[in-house]
Amino acid sequence: MVRRCELTAGSAKAFNAPMAGIVSYGSYIPYRRLKRAAIAAVLGVPATRGERSVASFDEDSVSMAVEALRDALKATPTPDVRSLVFATTTPPYAEKLNAALVGAGALLPAEIRASDSTGSIRAGLSAMLQAADAVAATGGQAAVAIADSRLGAPEGKAEQANGDGAAAFLLGNEKVIAEIVASTSLTREYLDSWRAPGERFAHSWEERFALTQAYNPLFKKIVHDVLEKAKVAPGDLAKIVLDAPNQRAADEILRELKIDPAKVADSLAVTVGQAGAAHAALMLTAVLPAAKPGDYILVATVGDGADAMVLKVTPAAAAFRPVHSVGRMVESKGDVTYGNYLKWREILPTEPPRRPDPERPAAPPMMRSEKWKFGLIGSRCTACGTAQLPPQRVCVKCRAFDKMEAYPFADRTGRIATYAIDRLAYSLNPPTVNVVVDYEGGGRFMCEMTDCEPDKVAIGDEVEMTFRRLFTADGVHNYFWKARPKR
Amino acid sequence: MASKGIKDRVAIIGMGCTKFGERWDKGADDLLCDAAYEAYASAGVQPDDVDAYWLGTMGSGVSGLTLSEPLKIDYKPVTRVENMCATGSESLRQACYAVASGAYDIAMAIGVEKLKDSGFSGLVMTNPPNDGTPASMTPPALFSLLAPAYFKKYGLDAEKGKEVISRIAWKNHRNGAKNTKAQFQKEVSMEAIRNSPKIADPLGIMDCSGVSDGAAAAIVVRAEDAHKYCKHPIYIKALSFVAGPAAGPLSPEYDFTSFPEVVASARDAYAQAGITNPREQISMAEVHDCFTPTELVLMEDLGFSPRGHAWQDVMEGFFDLDGHLPVNPDGGLKSFGHPIGASGLRMMYEMWLQMRGEAGPRQLDHPKVGLTHNLGGQPGRCVSFVSVVGSQVG
Numbered sequence: 078m079v080r081r082c083e084l085t086a087g088s089a090k091a092f093n094a095p096m097a098g099i100v101s102y103g104s105y106i107p108y109r110r111l112k113r114a115a116i117a118a119v120l121g122v123p124a125t126r127g128e129r130s131v132a133s134f135d136e137d138s139v140s141m142a143v144e145a146l147r148d149a150l151k152a153t154p155t156p157d158v159r160s161l162v163f164a165t166t167t168p169p170y171a172e173k174l175n176a177a178l179v180g181a182g183a184l185l186p187a188e189i190r191a192s193d194s195t196g197s198i199r200a201g202l203s204a205m206l207q208a209a210d211a212v213a214a215t216g217g218q219a220a221v222a223i224a225d226s227r228l229g230a231p232e233g234k235a236e237q238a239n240g241d242g243a244a245a246f247l248l249g250n251e252k253v254i255a256e257i258v259a260s261t262s263l264t265r266e267y268l269d270s271w272r273a274p275g276e277r278f279a280h281s282w283e284e285r286f287a288l289t290q291a292y293n294p295l296f297k298k299i300v301h302d303v304l305e306k307a308k309v310a311p312g313d314l315a316k317i318v319l320d321a322p323n324q325r326a327a328d329e330i331l332r333e334l335k336i337d338p339a340k341v342a343d344s345l346a347v348t349v350g351q352a353g354a355a356h357a358a359l360m361l362t363a364v365l366p367a368a369k370p371g372d373y374i375l376v377a378t379v380g381d382g383a384d385a386m387v388l389k390v391t392p393a394a395a396a397f398r399p400v401h402s403v404g405r406m407v408e409s410k411g412d413v414t415y416g417n418y419l420k421w422r423e424i425l426p427t428e429p430p431r432r433p434d435p436e437r438p439a440a441p442p443m444m445r446s447e448k449w450k451f452g453l454i455g456s457r458c459t460a461c462g463t464a465q466l467p468p469q470r471v472c473v474k475c476r477a478f479d480k481m482e483a484y485p486f487a488d489r490t491g492r493i494a495t496y497a498i499d500r501l502a503y504s505l506n507p508p509t510v511n512v513v514v515d516y517e518g519g520g521r522f523m524c525e526m527t528d529c530e531p532d533k534v535a536i537g538d539e540v541e542m543t544f545r546r547l548f549t550a551d552g553v554h555n556y557f558w559k560a561r562p563k564r
Numbered sequence: 565m566a567s568k569g570i571k572d573r574v575a576i577i578g579m580g581c582t583k584f585g586e587r588w589d590k591g592a593d594d595l596l597c598d599a600a601y602e603a604y605a606s607a608g609v610q611p612d613d614v615d616a617y618w619l620g621t622m623g624s625g626v627s628g629l630t631l632s633e634p635l636k637i638d639y640k641p642v643t644r645v646e647n648m649c650a651t652g653s654e655s656l657r658q659a660c661y662a663v664a665s666g667a668y669d670i671a672m673a674i675g676v677e678k679l680k681d682s683g684f685s686g687l688v689m690t691n692p693p694n695d696g697t698p699a700s701m702t703p704p705a706l707f708s709l710l711a712p713a714y715f716k717k718y719g720l721d722a723e724k725g726k727e728v729i730s731r732i733a734w735k736n737h738r739n740g741a742k743n744t745k746a747q748f749q750k751e752v753s754m755e756a757i758r759n760s761p762k763i764a765d766p767l768g769i770m771d772c773s774g775v776s777d778g779a780a781a782a783i784v785v786r787a788e789d790a791h792k793y794c795k796h797p798i799y800i801k802a803l804s805f806v807a808g809p810a811a812g813p814l815s816p817e818y819d820f821t822s823f824p825e826v827v828a829s830a831r832d833a834y835a836q837a838g839i840t841n842p843r844e845q846i847s848m849a850e851v852h853d854c855f856t857p858t859e860l861v862l863m864e865d866l867g868f869s870p871r872g873h874a875w876q877d878v879m880e881g882f883f884d885l886d887g888h889l890p891v892n893p894d895g896g897l898k899s900f901g902h903p904i905g906a907s908g909l910r911m912m913y914e915m916w917l918q919m920r921g922e923a924g925p926r927q928l929d930h931p932k933v934g935l936t937h938n939l940g941g942q943p944g945r946c947v948s949f950v951s952v953v954g955s956q957v958g
Contacts, residue, residue, distance in 0.1 A: 431683070431684050431685045432684050432685065432686070432688070433684060433688055435700070436691070436693075437696075438694065438695055438696025438697075439693035439694060439695070439696075441693075442693060442694050442695035443695045443696065445695070446695045446697065449695075449697065450695050450696065450697050465814050465815075466814070467697065469814070473809065473811050473814045473815050474815065494713070494816065494819070494820070495709045495710075495712050495713040495820045496709070496712065497701065497705040497706065497708045497709050497764050497765075498705075498708070498762075498764060498765040499701060499702055499704070499705035499708075499764050500762055500763050500764060500765075501685065501686055501702040501704055501705065501763050501764065502700070502701065502702050502705065508765075509701075509705070511699065511701050511705055511709075513709065513813070513820070515816040519816070520816075521813065521814055521815055521816045521818075522813070523699050523701075523813045524699060525699070531765075536712060536713075536716055547696065555696040556696075557696060557697050
């Protein structure tokens with residue numbers, strides 16, 4: 078749907094479908110933070126301010142997208158998803174539908190259209206706009222899950238500036254909390270940032286070229302066009318979400334629009350970093366909780382062109398509560414050392430353990446147990462009511478045979494019955510903490526605990542479940558669930 | 565429907581046991597030959613006199629050929645059995661029932677494990693292809709789950725708890741120091757045990773049994789034939805083996821301070837043997853001290869200590885070599901080492917030596933009734949074996 082435009086004012090092409098909007102949203106910021114000063118201390122490079130979020134050793138764009146999408150589904154009482162787009166610049170699989178994994182983790186039905194959207198940090202907002210067009214045309218809801226786990230080569234600016242995170246939206250025509258009143262897109266071919274298949278770190282052209290020849294003119298045009306199309310004056314905007322590749326590009330457009338700095342959304346640069354394709358979406362989910370009915374919000378991002386939309390917050394927004402707000406996720410954190418970060422990203426090779434490599438999970442058992450493995454669906458005995466996981470055929474309590482019904486555990490909290498700190502097991506973040514979790518409402522499960530400080534784990538602590546990548550073997554990413562301290 | 569037992573119907577007439585440890589000099593074939601020929605000599609029989617064999621090994625070979633090939637067994641039944649860490653005991657149980665049934669006159673149970681050729685630290689198990697969801701905890705981590713649960717339930721603070729489990733390791737090393745076939749023949753100080761590098765908190769490396777190579781064998785006949793071969797046979801009073809429903813990881817009712825499978829197999833074995841007060845009636849026990857908290861909990865599950873009091877018995881020396889009920893007089897898994905398939909038979913080997921007065925510097929004063937306990941799996945999800953043996957019929 079994107080089309081080539083000359084960078085001249087006033088030539089906005091209308092996409093004249095009826096306007097859909099955001100029905101629900103979720104966001105996810107991983108627990109770990111890398112202080113930029115910690116990088117500087119090791120490498121002897123200048124440090125920028127603050128810290129960046131870091132996907133843990135057991136997270137990637139798929140697992141973070143599942144976290145955000147599950148929150149989005151949980152936050153609305155009436156999910157009716159017909160399609161799913163997963164947007165990222167860091168897909169775990171180059172061949173194999175990553176969106177299928179995200180859909181499985183979020184327990185979306187099989188009857189959906191799904192695709193991966195990648196190649197640019199603009200992929201997130203582009204996916205949202207395409208999904209909005211789709212629901213306007215076909216009805217129901219479209220899910221968009223956007224996540225990125227952004228790398229930067231050691232000593233480079235990107236290593237410090239980037240961050241990891243995810244956001245997800247359900248878009249629809251009904252029960253909309255923020256209506257998309259206008260959107261525009263621009264697509265241009267120019268070379269500012271690129272990465273060939275197999276390369277880990279992106280290259281970039283010198284900054285002055287991108288700033289003066291791409292970002293500034295693109296931002297100016299897209300913001301002008303979208304406001305014109307929305308018939309909204311800059312002064313009428315309540316909030317501006319400007320996902321700019323750097324602060325100078327942002328400053329220039331804000332100056333031009335004469336925007337009150339108080340209306341500019343936090344770039345999250347100091348607390349999270351630039352979360353790739355997910356960044357504009359993450360910034361948007363950060364401002365939505367405080368938005369009031371009638372507010373106009375401008376969202377714009379650049380990358381091989383630009384996308385922008387103007388949202389109008391509806392009265393329904395007043396009753397909407399995100400499951401985990403960005404603010405809460407920003408506060409819920411623990412440090413990672415730069416050494417561990419380098420190991421987690423396999424930038425620093427380490428000595429292999431004197432233990433066998435994990436075996437890849439097998440395709441037939443994974444297919445048989447899809448709901449269990451990806452959705453953490455256990456069982457409950459209809460004869461005696463005992464919840465149990467993994468799903469059983471003979472009841473552990475009353476021995477009734479084949480009297481089970483499906484029973485979900487992913488959204489249940491539990492308490493630690495006992496635990497083990499395993500220093501022998503190989504892990505990128507030793508020691509491995511294993512817990513026995515007793516769930517509210519019944520059921521017990523033994524699993525790994527993540528995002529925790531091993532010496533603080535105690536019997537009785539409250540935990541919740543989180544979707545993770547346990548390991549990768551023979552190129553197969555093994556996703557399953559772990560416990561984490563309640564965030 | 566409980567097991568009926570074969571009390572006093574089967575006797576052990578000869579045993580063999582290799583030195584356990586890092587046997588860089590011996591393969592599984594060599595270890596099997598050494599244990600088998602020591603057992604033949606001990607019983608005073610020729611290889612061809614043995615009618616049938618039960619070979620226990622978890623991972624050092626498959627099928628009866630693992631034994632018949634190195635021993636050049638001439639066309640006789642050899643059954644390979646596996647029941648995790650209780651494999652050796654399982655092979656003995658099968659051989660005993662075979663002669664008791666009358667199907668064979670002389671049978672051998674033999675177990676072997678060659679662990680040190682893997683190139684890995686600790687025990688390595690292979691799993692069938694799976695969906696990638698089973699927890700992959702190491703054995704020390706699985707058994708360490710007992711420690712915080714037991715300590716909390718019975719009000720032991722971390723320091724006291726650590727002292728209790730350290731004393732179990734200290735006792736077993738002290739016993740093993742008197743055993744020339746043990747992997748570690750050295751006393752170790754409480755301080756060294758307490759300060760050993762952490763493996764799975766609160767377990768240090770000195771709370772773990774030795775990863776070991778070794779083999780052990782027993783030759784069994786019907787009790788009425790025993791004196792044809794042997795002046796001082798030992799008699800099987802009870803053999804109990806149970807596999808549990810693995811309810812521990814599923815059911816919040818399980819509190820990680822007991823092995824229900826052990827309780828069930830002990831109850832069954834005591835019924836078979838006519839034991840009503842194990843704390844007083846058992847003269848000595850060899851138990852599955854794979855990790856120190858395991859032995860602590862076993863003392864209660866086997867009925868040696870009242871619930872919640874094993875730690876006091878441990879601290880008071882009740883289970884020491886000179887205590888009221890010596891446990892693991894040969895050093896146990898901790899000090900003798902734990903070659904999986906051999907361990908159950910190694911426990912029986914200590915019964916054999918002690919009851920015949922052949923245990924040397926660790927000889928107990930005329931033990932009459934002994935118990936071996938062997939388990940495989942993890943807390944809440946295991947198989948358990950309990951035997952009772954005696955020096956006399958009746």
